[in-house]
Amino acid sequence: MSDRPMPRLSVLDQSVSLSGASEDAAIRDTLELAHHCDALGYQRFWLSEHHGLPTIVGSAPEILMAAVAARTQHIRIGSAGVMLPHYAALKVAEQFRVLEALAPGRIDLGVGRAPGGDVRTAQALNPHATGSAEEFPQQVRDLQAWTSLPRHRGITAHPQGPHAPELWILGSSDYGAQLAAHFGLPYAFAYFFSDGQGVEQALDLYRTRYQPSERHPVPQATVCVWALAADSTEQALHHALSRERWRVDRQRGVFGPLQAPDVVAAQGFTPADWPTVDAMRRKAFVGAAAQVADKLRALAAELALDELVINTWAHQPAVRRHSYALLAREFGLAPA
Template sequence: MKLSVLDQSIALAGAGEDAALRDTLDLAPHCEALGYHRFWLSEHHSLPTIVGTAPEVLMAAVAARTRHIRIGSAGVMLPHYAALKVAEQFRVLDALAPGRIDLGVGRAPGGDMRTALALNPNAQGAADRFPEQVRDLQAWTAGRQHRGIVAHPRAPAASGFERVPELWILGSSDYGARLAAHFGLPYAFAYFFMDGQGVEQALELYRTLYQPSERHPTPQATICVWALAADSEAEARHHALSRDRWRADRARGRLGPLLPPDEVAARGFSADEAPGVEAGQRKAFVGSASRVAAQLRDLAAALELDELVINTWAHDPAVRRRSYALLAREFGLAPRAANAATDATA
């Protein structure tokens, strides 16, 4: 079983948004030293909670601080951009971190429509062109001449293939599963976004409809889950209150930085919020390391997966690092030698 990381650069109450980006950069070498397989970064816009707006920029900084872990976007919201420019950016990244770059792309705007129009004045209907963009991106990232154009820099061939960023389709519905299957590409389902709803159907469609490609002769799928492990059940539940509060506020259209769990506990939840919070807690992967690891193993076995991507929010960065360390130990990940920027104490 391989474990990977999705980091979203979460703003924390009491700290500047720039601190969230620095925390992302510190977390990457920590997770590399623990033995995690990938470190993915999300793209969101005009949100006061998730402040990672430019995964390709953060990926370059992460590449400079790491040596082994794969680095990727989860993902680039492709309808905002020209496929050629995205291909060029990720070929540059691959030149900086050879053989370590994943290019995850999604169709969702990662924000509201007003923001989408600011990013791309032709945003209306842009999502309808997503399959065409994926086709173009697949050709250009592979180093092929396409529409009379080649995306540079080129890379030397290895084992019969030119080294290229690995292209992934991201989604939370049947649409992404079908598209990934059609193009013969790896597929990642946003389990945490949907609380798992629709995951079985999406993976079944992906595997059943899969059309083998030269680089990916067989389906390759993963899911991203939200999980938080701690030294005790009570401690984990306490720190998870920050995300519980955020979800309750989001349901009312209120977004902001992640609040400290002590503040959330003191405030509590209103009578009309409590049922939704309790329902979310029952579905959450939160608790002692052994319990969370057992839940994740059961889920991976049920879905026939050999890799899971873990997303963890906590107001205290040390709590996040501890959670990733505990899960690495439970899953028996092979630690890597730490570099000077890494503190991977468990």
């Protein structure tokens, strides 16, 4: 039995569009979920940035964060993340300093290098960018300075205040892990992107190469896992059909809103689909609450983590909220 304390739990929300509902409803559901998880005692509520996708419609996390700040009192609020090559580091620093003024001591600034969409969309977001991904380390250096120092390069990022956003590096490869280690920043690995492939190597690189910074003298790592808990294993497996259908379709280049599990069950999967579905189910954190919690605790112990970020998709918002409530109970979170 591990002597490590029970890991803290956080949330990643992606504002997933649902069949039978408009895309804007997904944004409002995000706000409801943030309020719900704040009351349950979750540590953080992170919001993703994607562009040009009909499934994941959260395209402006910095705006949504302001709305979440107005609806919550305790939970930390963050981006997971701002796709930094699309933007000027100074503007991002100013945006997050404004957010810090709205929710003092509660703002996380997670940044990533990926475009968060296809190449054409990335060019439309920043038509004047050339080699912007290669400039990512310098952007991170500038952002780290503008969010922690009064002045950098002769420029002040306003508004100033007693608190500063906490900068995180997000990634799903060794690159982000090494960059976070170099700058002495917290690191979050996107475990759910590839069902954990490469996570051990990334975390090992991050920890062994970590260079302490003033704000973060020791490495601070987490992983983001997709999980779904229900009152029974059968219920959880049924609701997970929605995401399984989406993953199968994504491999074919087909994107759309999340389908209802009853529809997916009625249509079934083809023989060609089953290898993908079976591979997902072997690694899935899906089932009754106690079962899912045991798997999550085992993962945290295996990776020596004291925090996990949970991402959950379900066609019914109430099912998603119930899953987070069940896991909060299993992990002994203290209600706000």
